[in-house]
Amino acid sequence: MTEIRHIVFDIGKVLIHYDPNLPFSRIIPDATERKWFFDNICTHDWNIEQDRGRDWADAEALLIAQYPEREEHIRAFRKHWREMVPHAYEGTVELFTSLIDAGHDVTMLTNFAADTFKEAREMFPFLNTTRGITVSGEVGLIKPDVAIFNRHATDFGLDPAHTIFIDDSLPNVEGAKAAGWQAVQFTSADKLRDDLIAVGVLT
Helix, strand or coil: CCCEEEEEECECCCCECCEEEEEEEEHCCCCHHHHHHHHCCCCHHHHHHHHCCCCCEEEEEEEEHCEEEEEHHHHHHHHCCCHHCEECCCCHHHHHHHHHHHCCEEEECCCHHHHHHHHHHHCCHHHHHCCCCHHHHCCCCCCCCCCHHHHHHHHHHHCCCEEEEEEHHHHHHHHHCCCCEEECCCCCCCHHHHHHHHHHCCC
């Protein structure tokens, strides 16, 4: 078994909850209309470009030019962002904190817009407790691109073969493996604990 010396956490849906439907259930009450809005206007592909570094004002202007009648709803996405991240996952945070307290080398690698991540750090102070974070919106790279894993390893002096990455997204897990890291898909704190026992991080 290869010794694990570095532990890298994803953030969204691993450490903190994220769901755009939370504010939009109020903003667009009709479920069918809301689904259409997310499928056609404020889509995943549109949002990921903010994670890559696009400015929110530019992102909003792009959609408003195409859907001027939806301007209020488009602007609501950024305006009500904090409602989309209402709480942390206590079980995962407890595990995360215990790893740091035990002296493990813990960092974070996240697809996140730069400005909303600043807000997340204010909302969830535990995000400030690792020795480093790579934020996609700050470096202009996004998972699952191997380049962002290489960037993180270089910036924080990680040996890829001795690094384990934790992410809820299977493509991101595969991206980490393609970069030479070990990686596990997050589904629950209990499963993560078992995974860390399996690789010798926990006993």
